[in-house]
Amino acid sequence: MRKHRTSVLNQKFNIMLGGLINRLKRKKVSPKTRKKSSKEDAEYILLYGTQSGNTQTMAKAFFKGLLAEGKKVFMDELDNYSLYENATHLIIFTSTYGVGGPPSNGNYFEDLIKEKEPLNPLKFSVVAFGSTSFPEFCQFGVDVDKWLESVSGFERFIPLVKINEQSISDIRSWLSLWNRTSGMEVQIGLKDIGKKKSKIEDFIVLENPEINEDNTSLIKLRPKNQISFQSGDLLGIIPEGSQKPRMYSIARIGDDIHLSVKKHDKGICSRFLCNLQKEDIVVASLERNESFHFVPDAPSVWLIGNGTGIAPYLGMMEENQHSPLKLIWGGRTESSFHIYKPYADKAIKHGRMEKYELALSREGNSKYVQDILAEEENEVARALESGAVFMLCGSMAMQDSVLKVLNKITNDKLDRAISSFMNNGQILKDCY
Ligand SMILES: Cc1cc2nc3c(=O)[nH]c(=O)nc-3n(C[C@H](O)[C@H](O)[C@H](O)COP(=O)(O)OP(=O)(O)OC[C@H]3O[C@@H](n4cnc5c(N)ncnc54)[C@H](O)[C@@H]3O)c2cc1C
Structure with missing residues (x-):
């Protein structure tokens, strides 16, 4: 029965995704219009x-x-x-x-x-x-x-x-x-x-649990073919009814991809992803995101993120061998972290991560990740001075607030602007 249901679903997705593949094969998406306007007409x-x-x-x-x-x-x-x-x-x-x-x-x-x-x-x-x-x-x-x-x-x-x-x-x-x-x-x-297009691949859904109280699901996918990728890369999906690819930051765990997807009420792609069933096929492309890969030989690495921005870190916690590693994550409540906790606990148990700290906005004394950084300003300054890498993944609003706090710390404590640390590759960003 289960098999039948899955195969019907697969058929449904294959029909839907067949349209997508055909569109992709046509390569150029047909523009609604390409007429240039004069400066008098243009909006x-x-x-x-x-x-x-x-x-x-x-x-x-x-x-x-x-x-x-x-x-x-x-x-x-x-x-x-x-x-x-x-x-x-x-x-x-x-x-x-x-x-x-x-x-x-x-x-x-x-x-x-x-x-x-x-x-x-x-x-x-x-x-x-x-x-x-x-x-x-x-x-x-x-x-x-x-x-x-x-x-x-x-x-x-x-x-x-x-x-x-x-x-x-x-x-x-x-x-x-x-x-x-x-x-x-x-x-x-x-x-x-001047950038290369990525190849379209098939991915099989291994697991897609019910969304949690924050409308977020942790989805596990397995590439059908052997492809090279690593945590921090991006999965690009063009959902049916749209021409714009949606990007998702990925974790690599073993040979599988783990995604953290927030379901938006009217979101085309996030609803499509959160409704996927085990064994469905997803057609997507994997894009290398060189500027957001784990730096294995850094003196220490700070993983800073909020919401679904934790996704690439779940793989980096696995990947880390030698660097002192710490996670600072922002979410609404402690139970928002439950879906990620097993990854963090496992990394700590195996000595691949030192600790994690949660900034909870709807529980206790409402706190954001930048507040934790401000509280730990001396440690932050020492880490940056010693060459630590700070990775930022999550909302653009978080990125702006974190960079402001880091800039204040580096100016006050090290007499240097944060831009100098961005320039030498100590601040890596992947926010959206
Ligand atoms: C580099 C990059 C990495 C990303 N990684 C992830 C990830 O790991 N996990 C994840 O869940 N998303 C991630 N996103 C966002 C993702 O690509 C989609 O934008 C998101 O899933 C919404 O797509 P949708 O098709 O469901 O919504 P759409 O159909 O595009 O939009 C529907 C509604 O949702 C609102 N909306 C869309 N995106 C957002 C948003 N980010 N915040 C608030 N409101 C929004 C729109 O205003 C609109 O009202 C990433 C984006 C980028 C650029």
Whole structure:
């Protein structure tokens, strides 16, 4: 009976996923429309400030993504800022040049926005490109964001996001924020930004327990074919009824993938995943996420995360051989941690992790992970000074708060900005 039910379900999923595979095989998703707009017609104005052309490439990839969503978009250089009759949004992609200055096509932008008040209120979003190897990391983008905030006629759409060294994970995080806020499904073509596409594979569902009180499930999958991957990599899934891939951070345990998925009420992919049955097949691609792999030879590693952001750490606790390892995890209640506790206890029992600390927001004295870091400021400073690696995975809001606290600690205790630790690979991020 069980077998029959599973095979019917499998058939159902195979039909559903067959459509998905066919769509993927067609390679190019059919854009809703690709017609470019004039600056008079466009609703979305995308301006870029670039010195070497890299930021323009990124802007072009986003421009194509907006066109594929059927939006009326006009793209231009920063210094060509003008008045736009039908615009509702202003999106700025800009780099910084020299000591926190503008790139060559962004010299007059500050004067222009102060002179030309928009005809209609414009919702603005700034994406700042830079490198943490410079002390004035993304400074021009920060200034542009500040000017727009202070001039009348502009209204913030999403917070400023900084992209380090064209990092694909930073770009992905920004895009996820953009899509969530706008309700769009914009994709940035990996090919358009010079990255390789991953291969589509089949994965068998081994376990998918009921969601817990936080609507979260721990799903175990086994790749049908032998493929190489490690904890911190990402599983990309394009659910039926959508063209945008959803990413999930993975843990590798043995040859299997463990995912922590939060089911969103109206979420297409998270509902699909949380409803999977044992032995169903999931079609997905595995993407290497080099910048979020465990660093085995670090003097110590701090795993910092909230909610489903714990997923890659479940595998890293297994993988760790030598480094003193500690987990700081934020969730609502102690029972939110129950699904992860067996992994943490096992790692401690086998000497692969020293301890874990929970920051609970809805129990006892409400606490967040950054509060624990602030309480342990001396230990944090000592660890960073000795070369420890701090990994951050979970919500973007958590990432911002943690980086603020770390920056205060490093400035106060070590007379150094956190950006210098980001630059030498001691702060690794994978937030969404
Ligand atoms: C690099 C990366 C790693 C990720 N890793 C994980 C992971 O390990 N586990 C996990 O559960 N998710 C993870 N996500 C988020 C995941 O990719 C999906 O965005 C999420 O599952 C929602 O997809 P959906 O199709 O269910 O929702 P959609 O159909 O895209 O959206 C439906 C509704 O949910 C809301 N929503 C969507 N995403 C979020 C969000 N993140 N927070 C709050 N509201 C949201 C939307 O506003 C909308 O109202 C990751 C995202 C990125 C970019």
